[in-house]
Amino acid sequence: MRVLAAMSGGVDSAVAAALAVDAGHDVTGVHLALSQDRQTLRSGARGCCSVEDSHDARRVADELGIPFYVWDMADRFTEDVVDDFVAEYAAGRTPNPCLRCNEKIKFSAVLDRARALGFDAVVTGHHARLADGQLRRSVDAAKDQSYVLGVLTPAQLAAAAFPLGGMTKDRVREIAAERGFAVAAKPDSHDICFIPDGDTRGFLSRKLGSRPGPVVDAATGTTVGEHDGTYGFTVGQRRGLGVSAGDSRPRYVLGIEPVSRTVTIGTADQASVDEVRTGVPTWTGTAPSLPFRCEVQLRAHGTPVACEVSADDGGGLVIELAQPQRGVAPGQSAVLYEPDPVRGDLVLGQAAVAGAR
Amino acid sequence: MTYLDHAATTPVLPEVLAAMSEQLGRVGNASSLHASGRAARRVAEQSRERLAEALGARPSEVLFTGGGTESDNLAVKGLFWARRAADAQRRRLVVSPAEHHAVLDSVEWLVKHDGAEVTWLPVDPAGRVHPEALADALGDGRDVAVASAMWANNEIGTVSDVAALAAVAHAVDVPLHTDAVQAVGQVPVDFAASGVDALTMAGHKLGGPMGAGVLLLRREAECTPLLHGGGQERDVRSGTLDVAAIVGLATAAVSAVASRDDRAARLAALRDRLVAGIVAQVPDAQLNGAPLDDVVAGGPGRLPGNAHLSFPGAEGDALLMLLDAKGIECSTGSACSAGVARPSHVLLAVGADADRARSSLRFSLGHTSTDADVDAVLEVIAPVVERARNAGMGRR
Numbered sequence: 217m218r219v220l221a222a223m224s225g226g227v228d229s230a231v232a233a234a235l236a237v238d239a240g241h242d243v244t245g246v247h248l249a250l251s252q253d254r255q256t257l258r259s260g261a262r263g264c265c266s267v268e269d270s271h272d273a274r275r276v277a278d279e280l281g282i283p284f285y286v287w288d289m290a291d292r293f294t295e296d297v298v299d300d301f302v303a304e305y306a307a308g309r310t311p312n313p314c315l316r317c318n319e320k321i322k323f324s325a326v327l328d329r330a331r332a333l334g335f336d337a338v339v340t341g342h343h344a345r346l347a348d349g350q351l352r353r354s355v356d357a358a359k360d361q362s363y364v365l366g367v368l369t370p371a372q373l374a375a376a377a378f379p380l381g382g383m384t385k386d387r388v389r390e391i392a393a394e395r396g397f398a399v400a401a402k403p404d405s406h407d408i409c410f411i412p413d414g415d416t417r418g419f420l421s422r423k424l425g426s427r428p429g430p431v432v433d434a435a436t437g438t439t440v441g442e443h444d445g446t447y448g449f450t451v452g453q454r455r456g457l458g459v460s461a462g463d464s465r466p467r468y469v470l471g472i473e474p475v476s477r478t479v480t481i482g483t484a485d486q487a488s489v490d491e492v493r494t495g496v497p498t499w500t501g502t503a504p505s506l507p508f509r510c511e512v513q514l515r516a517h518g519t520p521v522a523c524e525v526s527a528d529d530g531g532g533l534v535i536e537l538a539q540p541q542r543g544v545a546p547g548q549s550a551v552l553y554e555p556d557p558v559r560g561d562l563v564l565g566q567a568a569v570a571g572a573r
Numbered sequence: 574m575t576y577l578d579h580a581a582t583t584p585v586l587p588e589v590l591a592a593m594s595e596q597l598g599r600v601g602n603a604s605s606l607h608a609s610g611r612a613a614r615r616v617a618e619q620s621r622e623r624l625a626e627a628l629g630a631r632p633s634e635v636l637f638t639g640g641g642t643e644s645d646n647l648a649v650k651g652l653f654w655a656r657r658a659a660d661a662q663r664r665r666l667v668v669s670p671a672e673h674h675a676v677l678d679s680v681e682w683l684v685k686h687d688g689a690e691v692t693w694l695p696v697d698p699a700g701r702v703h704p705e706a707l708a709d710a711l712g713d714g715r716d717v718a719v720a721s722a723m724w725a726n727n728e729i730g731t732v733s734d735v736a737a738l739a740a741v742a743h744a745v746d747v748p749l750h751t752d753a754v755q756a757v758g759q760v761p762v763d764f765a766a767s768g769v770d771a772l773t774m775a776g777h778k779l780g781g782p783m784g785a786g787v788l789l790l791r792r793e794a795e796c797t798p799l800l801h802g803g804g805q806e807r808d809v810r811s812g813t814l815d816v817a818a819i820v821g822l823a824t825a826a827v828s829a830v831a832s833r834d835d836r837a838a839r840l841a842a843l844r845d846r847l848v849a850g851i852v853a854q855v856p857d858a859q860l861n862g863a864p865l866d867d868v869v870a871g872g873p874g875r876l877p878g879n880a881h882l883s884f885p886g887a888e889g890d891a892l893l894m895l896l897d898a899k900g901i902e903c904s905t906g907s908a909c910s911a912g913v914a915r916p917s918h919v920l921l922a923v924g925a926d927a928d929r930a931r932s933s934l935r936f937s938l939g940h941t942s943t944d945a946d947v948d949a950v951l952e953v954i955a956p957v958v959e960r961a962r963n964a965g966m967g968r969r
Contacts, residue, residue: 244894288890329891329965333960
């Protein structure tokens with residue numbers, strides 16, 4: 217097979233590319249240049265698209281003896297991921313940019329281009345298992361990235377390969393060290409790649425400016441504080457609310473209303489929900505017949521909860537949770553799993569959270 | 574493998590390899606006074622004399638440097654500093670926008686950090702600077718530190734009439750620098766006859782070693798050094814002479830100049846067949862730069878080994894990758910340090926739109942090129958262009 221290995225410059229994609237070579241594929245490495253201003257990211261903590269990362273990826277490709285190119289996807293990335301991220305926060309929602317990047321860039325723009333250029337598949341270093349078109353959690357539960365891949369369609373999965381899903385992150389680093397890759401001990405990236413300093417609120421305030429509004433207590437309806445912009449808040453957030461509610465009970469963000477710029481807060485009881493409503497779902501395989509029982513994960517690295525999924529009137533889903541959850545933020549993906557302790561939980565599909573109660 | 578990127582670098586000539594190997598086996602600093610030093614110095618000075626003769630310069634006008642980039646930096650910055658030191662009103666640089674980045678970025682550095690001003694010369698659609706345009710830009714020349722216009726463009730291969738440009742500059746007492754890295758060995762280059770004050774050349778474009786270059790600098794030209802130290806090279810370029818590289822560079826230059834006419838005729842014929850074959854299969858492919866049979870100042874108006882084409886609707890990067898996968902090596906033009914292709918500044922300077930600039934490929938032929946290389950391209954070019962077009966321009 218002719219495969220394109222997306223190489224970020226990190227250890228995971230380096231080992232994924234190496235394993236694709238070992239498997240006998242004709243592999244070409246590609247580093248995606250995603251930032252429109254590469255100079256600034258170079259001095260940042262670590263972005264997935266800094267000049268240094270591009271160099272790291274090229275070093276591995278040269279060691280593997282495979283062709284290596286840099287593809288400039290900065291315009292698409294800015295439009296589909298960064299601008300979307302800002303717009304979602306401005307609308308009071310909490311986006312997941314990694315999921316959006318997989319949906320719109322890696323397994324759409326990159327995959328389309330790869331196929332047009334004669335490649336059969338795109339290989340990435342994601343920690344997830346993919347076999348026979350079935351997407352499952354990684355054997356390394358702590359590193360599992362199936363959540364941010366839950367948005368992929370059967371056609372996208374048919375042209376994807378994730379060679380790392382069957383091994384732990386420690387094993388990935390061992391393989392990199394055995395092969396003498398300089399990136400073997402490179403730290404994991406935790407930040408959003410286009411916010412290398414990790415200061416999401418600062419990034420958003422530079423993009424959106426000051427948009428002050430009231431913080432309102434849901435129980436009394438009274439204004440208990442002021443804020444500089446609703447984009448600084450996420451539903452379920454507890455810290456940094458900047459208000460004192462008169463008693464010692466913690467307060468959580470219950471809702472964000474972007475037009476009146478109102479952030480509503482309340483107690484833990486009020487923050488708990490057991491019904492989640494979503495937009496139109498995508499499925500990783502054949503669409504299941506509704507209703508059905510499964511598990512749902514409501515944020516990256518969240519704990520899955522048992523649920524029953526049924527259809528609403530508008531093409532979306534209604535997800536009844538077996539245990540109430542806090543912090544179910546509109547904009548996040550509800551990723552549905554069929555539990556399977558042996559082969560790994562099977563990803564069924566996902567839908568964006570529209571609301572919860 | 575089909576290597577058609579000789580403008581990037583060309584294979585080392587066997588006689589260069591032999592001369593360098595012999596010299597690398599010897600000890601001796603050319604600045605030392607003992608026998609070993611004298612032996613090294615003799616080889617370096619013989620090389621200087623051979624090189625000067627091949628390029629129509631005096632031996633004392635040959636300054637050995639670390640390559641074309643250093644020579645361009647030394648000429649632009651060194652002449653600017655020296656001329657401004659002599660007369661503070663000389664702060665203006667008059668430069669073609671189609672220059673190599675070694676010139677452009679030196680100019681921009683002086684503008685940003687050292688109080689220089691720049692006047693960008695107009696170029697015609699082939700990328701050529703005309704004497705009248707230079708005369709207009711220079712004015713009375715009293716505020717001009719230095720002018721720079723390349724002998725032959727590294728991307729699209731257009732040759733300018735450098736002697737005419739030098740005459741115009743000298744009429745208002747302005748020195749002219751020319752980057753002749755691509756010109757030497759491909760078209761006749763005579764330093765004295767051209768009248769230019771400073772000329773850049775590099776070894777590895779001729780079959781010599783990388784990391785070896787020359788700045789030809791007229792004896793009367795004042796040039797402030799970039800590198801200070803032992804006072805080698807007329808005190809303009811300090812540093813222990815790399816005698817092996819110097820003998821390699823001189824051997825390559827002498828050989829390339831001696832065989833130039835035969836090779837140029839052979840490469841032009843191969844190049845013409847390549848372009849005709851591509852256009853026959855991809856009828857909307859566009860040749861960039863001067864026409865293949867262009868003439869300037871009685872000589873070729875286009876480098877004989879240069880074929881630069883745009884393939885509308887196909888991205889240069891995709892074309893390059895697909896050709897690379899088929900064992901054909903060529904180039905898209907300038908790339909930034911991270912390897913992200915940007916539209917060529919040369920094509921933008923000659924008035925091409927960004928899409929045309931992004932859809933271009935440079936095939937450059939050299940001393941090892943054969944009919945089989947041309948055949949290899951013509952065998953695959955049509956399906957490669959079609960496939961790259963299917964992949965689109967990577968944009969919406």
